[in-house]
Amino acid sequence: MSYAYLFKYIIIGDTGVGKSCLLLQFTDKRFQPVHDLTIGVEFGARMITIDGKQIKLQIWDTAGQESFRSITRSYYRGAAGALLVYDITRRDTFNHLTTWLEDARQHSNSNMVIMLIGNKSDLEARREVKKEEGEAFAREHGLIFMETSAKTAANVEEAFINTAKEIYQKIQDGVFDINNEANGIKIGPQHSPANQSLNVGGSGGNQGGNCC
Amino acid sequence: MDYFRNILGAPQGEMQATSGADTVERLCERVSSSTLLDDRRDAVRALKALSKKFRLEVGTQAMDILLNVLEQDRNDAEIISYALDTFYYVMSNEPTDEDDATPVNSGLGCEFTEIFIKRPENVTLLLTFLEEYDFHVRWPTVKLLTVLLSNKQKELQEIILVVPMGVSRLMDLLSDSREIIRNDALLLLNQLTKGHGNIQKIVAFENAFERIIDIIKEEGATDGGIVVEDCLLLLQNLLRNNTSNQNFFKEGSYIQKLKPFFNIDDEYAASRQGGWSAQKVTNMHLMLQLVRTLVSPNNPQNQTVACQKVMNHCGLLQDLCSILMATGVPADVLTETINTVSEVIRGSQPNQEYFASVLAPSNPPRPAIVVLLMSMVNEKQPFVLRCAVLYCFQSFLYKNEVSQSQIIQTLLPTAADANSITAGQLLCGGLFNVDPLSNWFSAVALLHAIVENPTQKEQLLRVQLATSLGNPPVSLLQQCCNMLAQGGKVQTKIALLMILCGWLADCPIAVSHFLSNTANVPYLISQVSSSEADDHEIIVQGLCAFLLGICMLYNNDTTEAFTKSALKQVIQNRIGLESFTDKLIQVAQNENYTRAAKKPHLYHKHPNEIVFDYEFTRLFKMLENEVLKAVSGTGSVNGRSPGGPGIDHYKALLKEQEDQVLALRKNLEEMQAVSSSSEKTVLELKVQVQQLKDQNSLLKAQKATQGTPPPAGTNSSSTEEVEALRRELDSMRLQLQDKDTQLMSMSSNKSNDAATDSSSSYHNGSSADEKPQGSDNLRLQEIESQLVSMTTERDSLNERLIKANEENLKLTNGKRVTEEEKAALVKEHQELKEDMETLKKEQDDLLVLLADQDTKIESYKNKLKELGHQVEDDDDDDELEEVEDNDEGDAD
Numbered sequence A: 001m002s003y004a005y006l007f008k009y010i011i012i013g014d015t016g017v018g019k020s021c022l023l024l025q026f027t028d029k030r031f032q033p034v035h036d037l038t039i040g041v042e043f044g045a046r047m048i049t050i051d052g053k054q055i056k057l058q059i060w061d062t063a064g065q066e067s068f069r070s071i072t073r074s075y076y077r078g079a080a081g082a083l084l085v086y087d088i089t090r091r092d093t094f095n096h097l098t099t100w101l102e103d104a105r106q107h108s109n110s111n112m113v114i115m116l117i118g119n120k121s122d123l124e125a126r127r128e129v130k131k132e133e134g135e136a137f138a139r140e141h142g143l144i145f146m147e148t149s150a151k152t153a154a155n156v157e158e159a160f161i162n163t164a165k166e167i168y169q170k171i172q173d174g175v176f177d178i179n180n181e182a183n184g185i186k187i188g189p190q191h192s193p194a195n196q197s198l199n200v201g202g203s204g205g206n207q208g209g210n211c212c
Numbered sequence B: 001m002d003y004f005r006n007i008l009g010a011p012q013g014e015m016q017a018t019s020g021a022d023t024v025e026r027l028c029e030r031v032s033s034s035t036l037l038d039d040r041r042d043a044v045r046a047l048k049a050l051s052k053k054f055r056l057e058v059g060t061q062a063m064d065i066l067l068n069v070l071e072q073d074r075n076d077a078e079i080i081s082y083a084l085d086t087f088y089y090v091m092s093n094e095p096t097d098e099d100d101a102t103p104v105n106s107g108l109g110c111e112f113t114e115i116f117i118k119r120p121e122n123v124t125l126l127l128t129f130l131e132e133y134d135f136h137v138r139w140p141t142v143k144l145l146t147v148l149l150s151n152k153q154k155e156l157q158e159i160i161l162v163v164p165m166g167v168s169r170l171m172d173l174l175s176d177s178r179e180i181i182r183n184d185a186l187l188l189l190n191q192l193t194k195g196h197g198n199i200q201k202i203v204a205f206e207n208a209f210e211r212i213i214d215i216i217k218e219e220g221a222t223d224g225g226i227v228v229e230d231c232l233l234l235l236q237n238l239l240r241n242n243t244s245n246q247n248f249f250k251e252g253s254y255i256q257k258l259k260p261f262f263n264i265d266d267e268y269a270a271s272r273q274g275g276w277s278a279q280k281v282t283n284m285h286l287m288l289q290l291v292r293t294l295v296s297p298n299n300p301q302n303q304t305v306a307c308q309k310v311m312n313h314c315g316l317l318q319d320l321c322s323i324l325m326a327t328g329v330p331a332d333v334l335t336e337t338i339n340t341v342s343e344v345i346r347g348s349q350p351n352q353e354y355f356a357s358v359l360a361p362s363n364p365p366r367p368a369i370v371v372l373l374m375s376m377v378n379e380k381q382p383f384v385l386r387c388a389v390l391y392c393f394q395s396f397l398y399k400n401e402v403s404q405s406q407i408i409q410t411l412l413p414t415a416a417d418a419n420s421i422t423a424g425q426l427l428c429g430g431l432f433n434v435d436p437l438s439n440w441f442s443a444v445a446l447l448h449a450i451v452e453n454p455t456q457k458e459q460l461l462r463v464q465l466a467t468s469l470g471n472p473p474v475s476l477l478q479q480c481c482n483m484l485a486q487g488g489k490v491q492t493k494i495a496l497l498m499i500l501c502g503w504l505a506d507c508p509i510a511v512s513h514f515l516s517n518t519a520n521v522p523y524l525i526s527q528v529s530s531s532e533a534d535d536h537e538i539i540v541q542g543l544c545a546f547l548l549g550i551c552m553l554y555n556n557d558t559t560e561a562f563t564k565s566a567l568k569q570v571i572q573n574r575i576g577l578e579s580f581t582d583k584l585i586q587v588a589q590n591e592n593y594t595r596a597a598k599k600p601h602l603y604h605k606h607p608n609e610i611v612f613d614y615e616f617t618r619l620f621k622m623l624e625n626e627v628l629k630a631v632s633g634t635g636s637v638n639g640r641s642p643g644g645p646g647i648d649h650y651k652a653l654l655k656e657q658e659d660q661v662l663a664l665r666k667n668l669e670e671m672q673a674v675s676s677s678s679e680k681t682v683l684e685l686k687v688q689v690q691q692l693k694d695q696n697s698l699l700k701a702q703k704a705t706q707g708t709p710p711p712a713g714t715n716s717s718s719t720e721e722v723e724a725l726r727r728e729l730d731s732m733r734l735q736l737q738d739k740d741t742q743l744m745s746m747s748s749n750k751s752n753d754a755a756t757d758s759s760s761s762y763h764n765g766s767s768a769d770e771k772p773q774g775s776d777n778l779r780l781q782e783i784e785s786q787l788v789s790m791t792t793e794r795d796s797l798n799e800r801l802i803k804a805n806e807e808n809l810k811l812t813n814g815k816r817v818t819e820e821e822k823a824a825l826v827k828e829h830q831e832l833k834e835d836m837e838t839l840k841k842e843q844d845d846l847l848v849l850l851a852d853q854d855t856k857i858e859s860y861k862n863k864l865k866e867l868g869h870q871v872e873d874d875d876d877d878d879e880l881e882e883v884e885d886n887d888e889g890d891a892d
């Protein structure tokens, strides 16, 4: 129940790229084959362990449709991490990344960690965007990159956890001001050095499942 | 038209208004034309002072000019502050305390608001003022936005939503260190979030839960004042019907943070002679409703279950139960606490278990359940409290066979403990006492103890009641029937019928017990066939019909007089199918039924509203159709619920048909595959037959050639030659004979070859053996008949497909019609709106005209004065003094 840190994430990207599916796979370990268009924003949460510390992830899955843009923009500020998702089987979703990135950079705090995700890696036969292209885009814009499949769950855990690791590192480096909650980071209520010994060696252990 | 009257009414008012309009006009001119900031500031201040009394004038004349000020003079906090205040007074529909003489026109504020927001940029401009820390700018901005929101909520919400960071900026106000701003921000956020899910989510994202709970704590929790109330209302706004926010609330561990608020200490009651303050009662109510919002039976089930779990773990449930048993808690708070406990335990086994273990601090200690039930069957307790107890009891039993059996157990002879009062005793007592409400509550409570639980239904049959001294005991079941037959209040009868229906449903033993008393069925028949038509009697008749139906449905034919078929006969002869159906259908059409079926919570305000129980409506819905089927004896029932089934029914039908079509299609495909493969076999066989035929004719031809004499070409006939020829002929004949036998044997071989042939065109009789060919034909016929049957099957499948499609089409059509109707309504709405728009415009024009005329009259009056006529004096000086007065009053 208690956690060392709480990170707020947002998931952004064109409609239909699989944002809601990624969240569902991460929180419920399920896949939803039908496109259930997100209206506005939906919330999800899960506990993970990094470096022996319990970290609570609160995730806001946003609607990709253009008409919801003004709503979803309200969530940039106040997020510590963002998953920017495109669909490797639809080049246009890759082409729109620049717009997404500009939007995110403009409305978020400058330290927000952005993870670029090429989703639907299971559909190799229909691939339109090469993995190298994703890597190149990420390198060019200073993002972390991964290809995932919300269907097979490949790399889904890793995408969320690696983003958290990056944020955690930034905290260690003193880049993030953890006392300003507007950055999307909160220190846990019972976070004291005495409690930490309990979590030693718990890394990667009881991740997943419900957090309460 | 109030303002017209105000202006044109009394002579006194006339003068005031006239001079007011005049002054406003002059001030406006000064604001727009003066180049000196000081000058403009003074003029805006004067406008502000006039804006309460001369709302209309300031609103119509100064709006644009003041907007200009907001844009041009934004570096001067003071003038901005005056301008914002002026807007506030013009828009506000709150009565101003200084002149309560003028009635406030509430329409005016809305109209000015509408004009103001016609340019959304005006709202954006206001939002930028929130970045100004200066109290004199920020505070009036908050107040103005609040009043705009309360005048035109939907429009403002949409405008603010699209302003970048609009909602976030309003949220930041909660962190303002100045209490006035923070408190007013709560009101603003309340208006902002009302009924708008997306704004609610953004506000929650901006840490609203944390901030609000902190404020509640700072303000003394439930002991706090109206600020706590505002906070709780805002929390309620953010959570009601918003699953995403509820999930966030739970995940953010905020339920745990609510817990301390339910820690009521008895000191409080003791320290106050008069009990709880009104504010504390209000706060507690809201706090309890907040909990209920999180575990409402209408939420998605997994959501409710998760919250229930947390509430048990963190001790919130325990605190709630302590309130139940505490002293000095006001009755309405107690009632709401019972309702809250109900929903926290409903369907959650660990929570129900905990509730069962709670003891009341009585002497001797009694289970809380027993103490609550005592109130339920006590006529003197408030009605709503008794309803709450029943709801709590139902929630305790809901989906829990263990608690069901615990309750029934207390009724059985083995468990009888003479000294202690048990739940069972209370319910039996309540069932048969003289208070119809007690009867109803107790019957429904018992119903919930056996619902969907055949074991307990059978157990309950064992219950015997002692009657008057000397008489043998009578079973609970029969006592219910006796009570029913005695007549009594309608509520009592309905209650008894509901428990009987619930008891007999799915329990053949109970049915045979019921039927074994020969008086029961005739009573029901007489009820159903009576023609009394009082509203409530109709329900009783319908329920009697239902009970009869249940006796048929769950009849194991052990009671000779009333076997399934005997009952059917009796119903058809004595009541008539039509009448029976009619009576039954009436039940579900009753408005009390619809009300009860909506949700499990008993939200009755008056004892008269108590008719049906939620759980019973579910039973009725489930069995109504089956009863009709059983009674009519056919598969389908005609005339079922006219116009009743609704869209869900059609959806189900559509789905069913879709499934059918799909299954048929699959069938068809399979059949087609089979058919085409057999066609292929037939073709192959045909080819073989043809080949054999060809061979045969070839051989025939050969035979023919060999059999014909050689052409007579050389006729130089010598006898030798003839002789030779003859010999040759003979040898050839011999050869021919040879060949013939050969041919014959070949033929028979061939017909053996053709044993697999199935072509009917093969009629070579040369075969010695007829049998193989016969079997060929048989097979062929078989395959052919298969083919035919497959084709017919395919045709019939096609036909069904077409029918299903047609049905689909009909449904689509229906949908389109509804959509068209909707469009027409929308259009009508639009037209009405337009009409209103024109009227408003006309009104505006009139206002302008009026102002014009006022000025004219004024100038005429002046002229008259100049010409020496006696005119009632306007006294400009007084007016100015008044302005000064107001100014002093408001400047700080």
Ligand SMILES: Nc1nc2c(ncn2[C@@H]2O[C@H](COP(=O)(O)OP(=O)(O)OP(=O)(O)O)[C@@H](O)[C@H]2O)c(=O)[nH]1
Pocket (backbone or CB within 6 Å): A013, A014, A015, A016, A017, A018, A019, A020, A021, A022, A032, A033, A034, A035, A036, A037, A038, A039, A062, A063, A064, A065, A119, A120, A121, A122, A123, A148, A149, A150, A151, A152
């Ligand atoms: N094969 C495959 N399909 C996927 C994958 N992820 C998502 N999909 C499918 O893609 C469709 C869209 O997925 P969603 O998650 O609803 O898309 P979204 O990004 O949330 O869309 P919006 O809510 O409109 O912004 C669905 O039909 C999913 O089943 C994946 O990894 N592999």
Ligand SMILES: [Mg+2]
Pocket (backbone or CB within 6 Å): A019, A020, A021, A036, A037, A038, A061, A062, A063, A064
């Ligand atoms: Mg989505």
